[in-house]
Amino acid sequence: MASFTAAAKFLAPVAAARSGGDSRAPPPPFPSASLRPRRKPAPSRLRTVLAVSSDVLSGNKSAPAAAAHSAVTREEALELYEDMVLGRIFEDMCAQMYYRGKMFGFVHLYNGQEAVSTGFIKQLNQADCVVSTYRDHVHALSKGVPARSVMAELFGKATGCCRGQGGSMHMFSAPHNLLGGFAFIGEGIPVATGAAFAAKYRHEVLKESGPDGLDVTLAFFGDGTCNNGQFFECLNMAQLWKLPIVFVVENNLWAIGMSHLRATSDPEIYKKGPAFGMPGVHVDGMDVLKVREVAKEAIERARRGEGPTLVECETYRFRGHSLADPDELRKPDEKSHYAARDPITALKKYIIEQNLATESELKSIEKKIDDVVEEAVEFADASPLPPRSQLLENVFSDPKGFGIGPDGKYRCEDPLFTQGTAQV
Amino acid sequence: MLGAARRQLGSAPMLGQVLRRLRPATSARAYSAAAKEMTVREALNSALDEEMSADPSVFLMGEEVGEYQGAYKITKGLLDKYGPDRVLDTPITEAGFTGIAVGAAYQGLRPVVEFMTFNFSMQAIDHIINSAAKSNYMSAGQINVPIVFRGPNGAAAGVGAQHSQCYAAWYAHVPGLKVLAPYSAEDARGLLKAAIRDPDPVVFLENELLYGESFPISAEVLDSSFSLPIGKAKVEREGKDVTIIAYSKMVGYALQAAEILSKEGISAEVINLRSIRPLDRAAINASVRKTNRLVTVEESFPQHGVGAEICMSVVEESFEYLDAPVERIAGADVPMPYAANLERMAVPQVDDIVRAAKRTCYRSVPMAATA
Structure with missing residues (x-):
């Protein structure tokens, strides 16, 4: 827990300071010491990171402290770079396609927030889960859903990751354990908490967990959600039951047109973690390396069975709330302030300064991603629309719904059903 | 609170x-x-x-x-x-x-x-x-x-x-x-x-x-292996003059009503829906085609309710079999009152079902006479 000193701000829960009689010290759920991180906690050399809300609160416009990151290898740096560039170019293409009428409805783009998706999701395993919001395209990409599947879904095509039945705000991919984009504020948090509950249940009741510890779930949501009751309900239960989950707040300062500061009595969201007995961490969400470091620690902590963490990532969206948002309330100087802190530009600068790769190598990554996104559009465009017959499919998992089997009989009439052995 | x-x-x-x-x-x-x-x-x-x-x-x-x-x-x-x-x-x-x-x-x-x-x-x-x-x-x-x-x-x-x-x-x-x-x-x-x-x-x-x-x-x-089909209704009591369709507690009321009706020479068939969705349209229509009369009973509010859906399934599939307008018995269209006498009036009672069944059989008596 002490290793969270890497974060700009860290609040430890105060439970330990309470009076005796509180025998909550849990035994380590994974006795193998090898599961503990070998890496020593990063020294607290990352002093003040320019925090968006505190920045806005204080009117402090000073430049961010010189970035100092724990070592990142060339391969890791390039992986992060590629993923962020993919997120950016993909979303820019979405805007084009939206204006060309290729996609429709509400389309919420992720530009500016890439460091959060990349910094967190790239630390996950395949079996770990991601639960997202309506701004979910890039989370899906980071989790490994192919760009062409996401694009085809946005085009409403049969080859989309949900065959065109989900759409922009509802990306699911079972093989990637992407458990959906949820369109309502706060709605995804309990579902994510449930996925974490299932991981713990599989470990403790079904004895199914792998040797690496618990599968971890990341719940992504925004600053606006942190005023919603489900957020508090789930912080409570996640900590109460020590669930392997990380609550990732993407605080982009604006809930559509409602400023975070106008909506929230105490705008420092990370402080709400300790109120529930879990660590609350604040991190510069425009710096992928810092996000990554916090993410690693929070995820490892969850995997070891030590419970949830609340991480507030201070970030900014470079576009309106959705492509239908005229974005008239955010001030130009605020926008330019954050535009100057573009997380992709920052990583690029770092990579070159640290001699991890050359500019032309980064260029070739950008070129490669350009091609990937172009190909995704071509694939989506050329893909067939869902056939008429698809309309009534998938309402129930039971193929025909209504408890009726493929032979047209009620499934319960199958003798295996009443023996409790039929998969119904 | x-x-x-x-x-x-x-x-x-x-x-x-x-x-x-x-x-x-x-x-x-x-x-x-x-x-x-x-x-x-x-x-x-x-x-x-x-x-x-x-x-x-x-x-x-x-x-x-x-x-x-x-x-x-x-x-x-x-x-x-x-x-x-x-x-x-x-x-x-x-x-x-x-x-x-x-x-x-x-x-x-x-x-x-x-x-x-x-x-x-x-x-x-x-x-x-x-x-x-x-x-x-x-x-x-x-x-x-x-x-x-x-x-x-x-x-x-x-x-x-x-x-x-x-x-x-x-x-x-x-x-x-x-x-x-x-x-x-x-x-x-x-x-x-x-x-x-x-x-x-x-x-x-x-x-x-x-x-x-x-x-x-x-x-x-x-038996621990026992289970019932989802989507299938049960004929709780066979009859030939009128079909009474209900679910949950109202099935008991419908059975009581059928007992009373039988003493007056009306043979009521009582169907226990068991499943509200999927709705067993086959069972509903088979019974109505036999009795040609239908009373639906539900405890909830009448508008856009289960009774309306049952009625529509009959209109769609067996309209020509109906010999009388369908009767719907439902709760009163008000939030539930607290006072015991009002509460009793707000939910269907056995007498309501009996009266409705008689109406479908053209043997109705004015409400005032029975109330």
């Missing part, structure tokens, strides 16, 4: 028992003394127990399901038997714990969520509809949600408007949900076991006033 209201509810089973003593007609059914009997409460409890025992991925969660043994004692003994990992007492957070259960179901577990009453499911309806019912479709079949939402539904007694509502029509409106409403102990056992084994979200509407009622029960029903 909410907490106090709920605690009050906790004592409601006793109230229910008092009421049952005041209702002599329900115990008038003639059963063989040799037949084994079981209460609906025991039926539900045993179904939960057996399904938990058969499948370790089944677990219970809800308010007071564990140490308190269930607000209505449906989960009695299960905490002791299966431990706190599988019988979870939750904080009073319907939105939170319902969503958590849905997320666990996404990951292959089989949660059974108890609402202390279905009235409280209003706080979690977003997860029942948006997170549970729609996910299989939105994910194109990648993520199914094997979950059961259960608890007492409909009017209890003397608990006022916010605790006395039937949600059958609400949930039956939603594609992706299966909605069951058991009447007897056999229904309760068979349907709950089917619901837990089902791969899709099931809303399971119990009735508080039926929990303590005993029903005869066969050895077949007591």
Whole structure:
């Protein structure tokens, strides 16, 4: 827990300071010491990171402290770079396609927030889960859903990751354990908490967990959600039951047109973690390396069975709330302030300064991603629309719904059903 | 305040028992003394127990399901038997714990969520509809949600408007949900076991006033492998003059009405829907084609209700068989009043059903004469 000193701000829960009689010290759920991180906690050399809300609160416009990151290898740096560039170019293409009428409805783009998706999701395993919001395209990409599947879904095509039945705000991919984009504020948090509950249940009741510890779930949501009751309900239960989950707040300062500061009595969201007995961490969400470091620690902590963490990532969206948002309330100087802190530009600068790769190598990554996104559009465009017959499919998992089997009989009439052995 | 209201509810089973003593007609059914009997409460409890025992991925969660043994004692003994990992007492957070259960179901577990009453499911309806019912479709079949939402539904007694509502029509409106409403102990056992084994979200509407009622029960029903088909109605009593279709507690009323009608020479067929969605249109229409007359009975509000849907299924499939206008018996179109006399008027009574059945047979008497 002490290793969270890497974060700009860290609040430890105060439970330990309470009076005796509180025998909550849990035994380590994974006795193998090898599961503990070998890496020593990063020294607290990352002093003040320019925090968006505190920045806005204080009117402090000073430049961010010189970035100092724990070592990142060339391969890791390039992986992060590629993923962020993919997120950016993909979303820019979405805007084009939206204006060309290729996609429709509400389309919420992720530009500016890439460091959060990349910094967190790239630390996950395949079996770990991601639960997202309506701004979910890039989370899906980071989790490994192919760009062409996401694009085809946005085009409403049969080859989309949900065959065109989900759409922009509802990306699911079972093989990637992407458990959906949820369109309502706060709605995804309990579902994510449930996925974490299932991981713990599989470990403790079904004895199914792998040797690496618990599968971890990341719940992504925004600053606006942190005023919603489900957020508090789930912080409570996640900590109460020590669930392997990380609550990732993407605080982009604006809930559509409602400023975070106008909506929230105490705008420092990370402080709400300790109120529930879990660590609350604040991190510069425009710096992928810092996000990554916090993410690693929070995820490892969850995997070891030590419970949830609340991480507030201070970030900014470079576009309106959705492509239908005229974005008239955010001030130009605020926008330019954050535009100057573009997380992709920052990583690029770092990579070159640290001699991890050359500019032309980064260029070739950008070129490669350009091609990937172009190909995704071509694939989506050329893909067939869902056939008429698809309309009534998938309402129930039971193929025909209504408890009726493929032979047209009620499934319960199958003798295996009443023996409790039929998969119904 | 909410907490106090709920605690009050906790004592409601006793109230229910008092009421049952005041209702002599329900115990008038003639059963063989040799037949084994079981209460609906025991039926539900045993179904939960057996399904938990058969499948370790089944677990219970809800308010007071564990140490308190269930607000209505449906989960009695299960905490002791299966431990706190599988019988979870939750904080009073319907939105939170319902969503958590849905997320666990996404990951292959089989949660059974108890609402202390279905009235409280209003706080979690977003997860029942948006997170549970729609996910299989939105994910194109990648993520199914094997979950059961259960608890007492409909009017209890003397608990006022916010605790006395039937949600059958609400949930039956939603594609992706299966909605069951058991009447007897056999229904309760068979349907709950089917619901837990089902791969899709099931809303399971119990009735508080039926929990303590005993029903005869066969050895077949007591077998741990027993289950009932989802989507199939049961003909509780055969008849030839008029079809009375009801669900949950109203099935008992319909049976009482049929008994009264038989003494006056009218042979009523009583259909217990068991499943509100899917609706057994085949059974409904087969009966109406035989009797040519239809009375629907539901405890909930009349507009856009279950009765309306039954009626439409007959209009669509058997219109030319009808010899009389369809009669709908439903609760009064008002929030439930508290005063006992008003409350009685607000929910269907046996006499209402008898009168309606007679009207369909053109043997009506003016209401004033019978009231």
